[in-house]
Amino acid sequence: MLLFASDVHLAAHRPGAVAAFLEFLSGPVRLADRLYLLGDVFDLWLGDDDTREPHPEVEAALAETVAAGVPIDLVRGNHDFLLGDAFAERTGCRLAGEPLLIEAAGERVVLLHGDTLCTRDAEYQAFRRYARDPANQRAFLARPMEERAREAAAIRATSNSRSRLKPEDIMDVTDEEVARVFAECGAAWMVHGHTHRPAVHELALETGPATRIVLGDWYDRGTVLVWDERGCRLVSPGGLPA
Numbered sequence: 001m002l003l004f005a006s007d008v009h010l011a012a013h014r015p016g017a018v019a020a021f022l023e024f025l026s027g028p029v030r031l032a033d034r035l036y037l038l039g040d041v042f043d044l045w046l047g048d049d050d051t052r053e054p055h056p057e058v059e060a061a062l063a064e065t066v067a068a069g070v071p072i073d074l075v076r077g078n079h080d081f082l083l084g085d086a087f088a089e090r091t092g093c094r095l096a097g098e099p100l101l102i103e104a105a106g107e108r109v110v111l112l113h114g115d116t117l118c119t120r121d122a123e124y125q126a127f128r129r130y131a132r133d134p135a136n137q138r139a140f141l142a143r144p145m146e147e148r149a150r151e152a153a154a155i156r157a158t159s160n161s162r163s164r165l166k167p168e169d170i171m172d173v174t175d176e177e178v179a180r181v182f183a184e185c186g187a188a189w190m191v192h193g194h195t196h197r198p199a200v201h202e203l204a205l206e207t208g209p210a211t212r213i214v215l216g217d218w219y220d221r222g223t224v225l226v227w228d229e230r231g232c233r234l235v236s237p238g239g240l241p242a
Contacts, residue, residue: 002104003029004225005237006038006113006193007217009079012053014043017218020237024224025061028240032070036102037093038193038215039077039113044156046148047141048086059091066092075100077113077194081132082141099185104227110187114194114214117173117181123162124171172197183207191215191225198223198234 008021029035042055066072072093076083088095100111119125130136140148172195182190182205190212198216203209213232216223221236 001032001226001228002034002036003032003240004036004038004111004191004215004227005218005223006077006215007040007196008037008222009040009043009217009219010054010058011043014219017222018054018058020218020222021058022061024222024237024240025065028224028237029065029070030068031241035065035070035072036100036111036191037072037074038111038191039075039115040079040193040217041074041077042080042083044152045080045082046145046152047082048084048090049145059087062091062093073100075111075113078115078128082137099181101185101187104189104232105229107189108185108187109189109191110181110185112181112190112192114173114192117177117192118171118194119174119177120170120172124159127159171195178203178212179205179207182210189213193217200234 005024008017010018010021012018042058045055062072072091073096074083074093075096075098083095085095087093096111098112098116102109102111115124115128140151143151178190182188182203188208188210190210192212193215195214196217196219197214199214201212201214203212213225213234215225215234221238223234224237224240226233226235226240
């Protein structure tokens with residue numbers, strides 16, 4: 001059984017999500033062959049020296065899960081793209097690039113966080129290129145944590161203000177980019193998060209039929225994709241066997 005989750009957005013001000021995720025790791029995940037976390041596991045990660053709650057507790061739970069024999073692959077999201085080697089060493093998680101190609105029940109599947117598919121949002125894509133630049137990241141991480149936190153808060157406030165003015169379709173995926181990634185990866189299945197719009201989309205592409213599965217966030221109940229001998233399905237983490 002493979003499990004997939006994204007957009008948990010763990011933070012001290014979301015104790016319900018933290019509790020649900022820790023229960024998920026100590027229960028259903030222990031029955032899985034592998035767990036894929038597709039970004040925004042943390043609501044705000046400011047570097048591997050970011051020890052604000054609930055980060056240490058979550059790191060410990062991830063490490064315990066890996067030590068119990070369940071590999072965890074993690075794709076960085078737009079809220080936790082600064083996850084680095086020290087985090088990976090402490091937790092045992094494998095930080096994967098994207099697109100990440102895997103095989104599930106004989107099917108070729110491409111995994112992403114999902115923000116790269118939203119190509120109509122030119123403003124966000126420009127910021128993403130800036131924020132993912134290694135030199136810019138080194139300069140940011142060299143600053144004291146208090147300065148990083150202040151800048152991140154200012155960026156988030158500006159982003160939230162501008163997002164409210166953008167049409168909904170601009171912040172969703174672009175059909176052309178989805179088709180391009182399918183063709184480039186030679187896959188017929190795609191799983192991603194980011195948009196917080198859980199659904200299963202059946203597509204008719206030039207390369208043939210394809211399925212795009214969107215994971216939901218954990219603001220309320222949470223969404224997990226289960227892929228086993230019965231096929232794949234979106235469920236609430238509370239509905240999984242422990």
